[in-house]
Amino acid sequence: MGQYWKIRNIDYEETTGDLGKLGEFFWYGHDDVISLLITPVIPPHFKSKPVLSKTSVSEVKDDSTISPPTLLTLPVELLVVIAEELMDDYLNLICFSLTCVSMWELTHPVRYRVLESELRYKSWAGCRIILLGDYAQNLPKGILTAEEIGQLTMKNEDDKDSDEDEEDLDKKMDKTLGRRLYKADFRRVSLHLNISVLENRRSWGHYSLYKELSNFDWRFRPWLSFNWKRFIPREAEGDSWMVRNFSKREFVAMSSSHHLAQVVFSLIGCSDDPSISMIDGDWLIEGPWAGNRIDITLASLHEQEHSDETDWKDITAEVKQRLEALAIAESRNFEF
Numbered sequence: 001m002g003q004y005w006k007i008r009n010i011d012y013e014e015t016t017g018d019l020g021k022l023g024e025f026f027w028y029g030h031d032d033v034i035s036l037l038i039t040p041v042i043p044p045h046f047k048s049k050p051v052l053s054k055t056s057v058s059e060v061k062d063d064s065t066i067s068p069p070t071l072l073t074l075p076v077e078l079l080v081v082i083a084e085e086l087m088d089d090y091l092n093l094i095c096f097s098l099t100c101v102s103m104w105e106l107t108h109p110v111r112y113r114v115l116e117s118e119l120r121y122k123s124w125a126g127c128r129i130i131l132l133g134d135y136a137q138n139l140p141k142g143i144l145t146a147e148e149i150g151q152l153t154m155k156n157e158d159d160k161d162s163d164e165d166e167e168d169l170d171k172k173m174d175k176t177l178g179r180r181l182y183k184a185d186f187r188r189v190s191l192h193l194n195i196s197v198l199e200n201r202r203s204w205g206h207y208s209l210y211k212e213l214s215n216f217d218w219r220f221r222p223w224l225s226f227n228w229k230r231f232i233p234r235e236a237e238g239d240s241w242m243v244r245n246f247s248k249r250e251f252v253a254m255s256s257s258h259h260l261a262q263v264v265f266s267l268i269g270c271s272d273d274p275s276i277s278m279i280d281g282d283w284l285i286e287g288p289w290a291g292n293r294i295d296i297t298l299a300s301l302h303e304q305e306h307s308d309e310t311d312w313k314d315i316t317a318e319v320k321q322r323l324e325a326l327a328i329a330e331s332r333n334f335e336f
Helices: 031-037 057-062 076-085 090-097 101-106 108-122 146-152 166-174 177-183 201-205 207-214 260-268 299-305 316-329
Strands: 005-009 014-020 127-133 241-245 250-254 292-298
Touching: 005 177, 031 260, 031 292, 076 090, 076 101, 076 108, 090 101, 090 108, 101 108, 127 177, 127 260, 146 177, 201 207, 241 260, 241 299, 250 260, 250 316, 260 292, 260 316, 292 299
Parallel strands: none
Antiparallel strands: 005 014, 005 127, 127 292, 241 250, 241 292
16 A cells, blocks of 8 residues: 655644655645745735825815715724724625725725735744654654643543553553544645635625626725735745744755755655655655744845844755755656
8 A cells, every 4th residue: 555645734733635655746846835835925015005095084084064974984993993803704804995995095904914814824834844654653752732742642442451551551642643643633725825805605606796896996906816926925036945944943945946845845754664655765754854843935035034043054955965866766857
């Protein structure tokens, strides 16, 4: 049968599902998985507050000719509170914001906060990530909290023999944590990362709402449908990609994004069995970053964020050497 593998996000209790045997998927691009690990960056134009109307909400509120009172005659602070109450349902927030141009401008900070929240929720950047084989028994020390270990090792009638004391049982559990994490009931992550009110089930179910939302012009459409690719940073000439480990303060730098998947897979693998359907790849089952907090970003962004920090360790050379040797053994075209 062979050993099968899954990528598991310990923090979000999410998984990619079965990827197959390591040798069957290792050398492919896996752009969807890499997109999950890239720290999203919101383009500057989303941060700029739109100015679409000639009249502010406060001016409308002070206009005594308006009768009867309208939504805009409510205090600005109360309108913001209403918008904040709708943050858990982006479709409702958008519909409220589209009441008029003045409301669209007023609710911009709230919509921006929702966008930040949605990107954090969907992205795996900075989470504890592990590529786990189904023959795994042990896990690296320290990657699970005591509470998480307790959840995985809940004692039931099948786990305990009548003659087995608590100490023996705990030792037994420690040696099966890998298997238990592999089989844990994690939610399968959606690799469709786009955020769109036009793809909302309620929009589809109400044609008039869908049609009305679809007819808004270019000034509004960026907020109606977010393509995940917009939030993947673009490398400038001379820039490079970095795979970072926040747990160990280590990184691997690459001039191209083409083989990011191989770098990640080579660092986060975990199993007790070397049957991986690859030549000279036994070391892949002992990934030094398995279960650590990792992400992918540009070197320029890393410099901006951590310019005053000097404790990051560059392990690029050793990772490059190992992957290039593995590619030769596997007869693969590979340029780091």
